[in-house]
Amino acid sequence: MLPLEPYVTAPSARPPAPADVVARGLPPGHIPxxxxxxxxxxxxxxxxxxxxxxxHYGAPDYFFTEYFRVHEVSCLEPHILRSITDHGTxxxxxxxxxxxxxxxxxxxxxxxxxxxxxxxDLNMGCPAPKIYKKNVGGGLLRDPAxxxxxxxxxxxxxxxxxxxxxxxxxxDAASFPRILDLINKHGVDLxxxxxxxxxxxxRPGVRxxxxxxxxxxxxxxxxxxxxxxxPAKAVEVLALTGAAGVMIGRHAIRNPWIFRQTRExxxxxxxxxxxxxxxxxxxxxxxxxxxxxxxxRTAHVHKLKKYLNFVGQSVxxxxxxxxxxxxxxxxxxxxxxxxxxxxxxxxxxxSIEPYPGIFARPNAEAPMDGCSLETVTG
Numbered sequence: 374m375l376p377l378e379p380y381v382t383a384p385s386a387r388p389p390a391p392a393d394v395v396a397r398g399l400p401p402g403h404i405p406x407x408x409x410x411x412x413x414x415x416x417x418x419x420x421x422x423x424x425x426x427x428x429h430y431g432a433p434d435y436f437f438t439e440y441f442r443v444h445e446v447s448c449l450e451p452h453i454l455r456s457i458t459d460h461g462t463x464x465x466x467x468x469x470x471x472x473x474x475x476x477x478x479x480x481x482x483x484x485x486x487x488x489x490x491x492x493x494d495l496n497m498g499c500p501a502p503k504i505y506k507k508n509v510g511g512g513l514l515r516d517p518a519x520x521x522x523x524x525x526x527x528x529x530x531x532x533x534x535x536x537x538x539x540x541x542x543x544x545d546a547a548s549f550p551r552i553l554d555l556i557n558k559h560g561v562d563l564x565x566x567x568x569x570x571x572x573x574x575x576r577p578g579v580r581x582x583x584x585x586x587x588x589x590x591x592x593x594x595x596x597x598x599x600x601x602x603x604p605a606k607a608v609e610v611l612a613l614t615g616a617a618g619v620m621i622g623r624h625a626i627r628n629p630w631i632f633r634q635t636r637e638x639x640x641x642x643x644x645x646x647x648x649x650x651x652x653x654x655x656x657x658x659x660x661x662x663x664x665x666x667x668x669x670r671t672a673h674v675h676k677l678k679k680y681l682n683f684v685g686q687s688v689x690x691x692x693x694x695x696x697x698x699x700x701x702x703x704x705x706x707x708x709x710x711x712x713x714x715x716x717x718x719x720x721x722x723x724s725i726e727p728y729p730g731i732f733a734r735p736n737a738e739a740p741m742d743g744c745s746l747e748t749v750t751g
Contacts, residue, residue, distance in 0.1 A: 398534065398562055399594060400465040400491055402434035402618075407639050408611045409618025410632045411435040411565070411596055412625055414469045414496070414538065421456040422662035427625065428462035429658065431633025434618065436466045437538070437565075440496050440510075443472030443481045457488050465491030467536060471499065473509045475523055479530040492534030492562065495527060500540065500571040511571035514543040517551045524559040536563040538598075538620075541583045544572040549583060553590045565596040565620050585614040596620040603726045604631065604638035611639075623733065627683040628725070629655060650719035652684065656711055674704050681711075686727035688714055695731065 402409045412419060412427060414437035424436055438453050457466050468490045472478050482493045497520065499510030506512065513520050528535055537556060541549050556564055566587055568579040579599035588595045594617035597610050602624045610619055625631050634644045660677050668676075678698060685695035694714040701707040727733075 400435070403432075404636060404640070407636065408607075408616075409434045409594075409596065410607070410635055411437065411618060411620040412632075413437065413565075413598060413620045413622030414439055414494070415622055416440065416499075418626065419456070420452060421460055423659075424456055424460045424462055424466075426655075426659055426662050427629055427632070428460075428464070430629040430655070431636075432462045432464045433621070433625075433632040434464065435491065436460070436462065436464055437494055438466060438468050440469045440471040440499070441481060441485075443470050443477050444474055445477055447472075447477060447481065449481070449484060454488065457490055467492045467494045467534075469494040469496050469538070471496040471504070471509050473507070473513060473519065473523065475526045478523065479526050482527055482530045486531070486533075492536050493527065493531045494536040494538055494565075495523070497537060497539035498567050498571070500569075500574050505543075505571055511540055511543060514540065514548060514552065514571060517548055517555065520552060521555050521558070524555055524561070528559040528561070534562045535560075536565070537561050538565040538567070540567045540569055540571050541580055542570045544570055546570065546580070546583055549586075550590070553587055556591050556593070561591070561593055563594050563596065564591055565598055568597070568599040581610060581613045584610075584616060588615045594618070598622070602627075604634040604644050606726075607635045608638050623683055624727075626680055627686050627727065627733070628723070634725070644725065646722040646725065648719060649688070649715040649721050649723055652688070652723045653711055653715035653719070656681070656684065656715075670704055671702075674701070674707055678707065682733040686731045686733055687724040690724075690728040690731070692728075692731045 410433040412433045412435070416439045419437065419439050427433065438456050441450060441453055457468060460466060468485045468488070470478060470481055470493065485493060496510050497513045499505065501510070504510040504512065508516070513523070539552065564587065566584050568581055568584050569576070581597065584595065584597045595614070596618045597614045597616040598620040601607050601610055601619050601621045607619045610616070619635070621631055628647070630647050637644050659680055660673070663676065664673055678701070681698050682695065685692070685698060688694040694710070697710045698707065701710055
């Protein structure tokens, strides 16, 4: 089990620089002194197979699990536990919780400390209506008093690293300063901020200025999250916000090399491009790792297509691959389409950024009712 060292906050006149991260009680990153990278927790995505795929192409500094659902009769889901105990990536894994029943949250946080977790993370950001209507995830941001009680209880229950992932507010950012004060009050060790409100879902426009405000305000390292779609954007966001690192979600599905490439960019080195042939091999690896003995081949093909909605944003500027892929019904059809689009010119580079106007989700990234692979966090 990784040690969960206590971390004591102290007033500071400046935000923590990346070089301060280890001194402040967080696990070291791949490269000392460099900005951190983290894979965002994504429901139905950041499970054991996907972590292994990411590690093959260049693991982030930190992983976060998909959330453990916590309520009065909940138990630790075995498949999420396996992403903590069996991942074999060599990188720290933080266990994320979602819920609002304080005794159950405390019970679950204590139970997880028997496993090799890097810390306990509280979800205060999921924007799915079916989630926030239960006053969990992003719904907590409507009730700062409840946030105060929950943070206090979890801080008391977690002797080591206690972290939070949140958005900048529910339908506006009016309560943002109050929530940041609570982050300080309860000695949170790491804060990840998605720079949109819950109501904004994944619509264009990320408030990096509010993330920068948090960096200036809180006494713990901050990870900036939201539309970090390339290594260059990661470098830009770190410069804009002063954050200790970046958290990347759906663009890691599209480009699993993004964490390795971001380390190259942060080191001032040229970013290594990826060919369409390498992208085709990634699809094979993704299919093989995520295959389940209990699911039919047809069901697995449809699951893979959900990942390919993101991969396709880097394949061609017209969206022809996505158009054909979405209509494939069988394994043979799907992989023939992959071969036709990715192996006809195998040495051509996949786009390092999404092609303009090519959307992973139908209806121009319109919000849907879920926090799963269809509406994955960014």
